[in-house]
Amino acid sequence: MSEPSSESTRLFSIQELSARSGVPIVTLRRWAKAGRIPFFQPSGKNGRLLFSADAIQASIHSIPTSVRSAPRVGRRPKWES
Numbered sequence: 001m002s003e004p005s006s007e008s009t010r011l012f013s014i015q016e017l018s019a020r021s022g023v024p025i026v027t028l029r030r031w032a033k034a035g036r037i038p039f040f041q042p043s044g045k046n047g048r049l050l051f052s053a054d055a056i057q058a059s060i061h062s063i064p065t066s067v068r069s070a071p072r073v074g075r076r077p078k079w080e081s
């Protein structure tokens with residue numbers, strides 16, 4: 001008999017999840033802080049972030065389809081005018 005796959009219960013570091021999903025580490029941190037992606041922090045507030053294997057899929061509906069579609073805030077640089 002084989003055991004059920006533990007891939008869905010395995011926890012990944014932010015670096016591992018970034019490599020698996022193609023999402024930059026900075027973006028994963030921002031999404032975790034905003035509550036857009038589920039994470040686990042076993043060491044407390046300043047500890048490392050751990051994510052389940054399906055963290056990206058679980059939060060796909062709360063992630064905007066285009067990050068650049070949001071209007072920019074503030075003045076534009078002269079070189080863009």
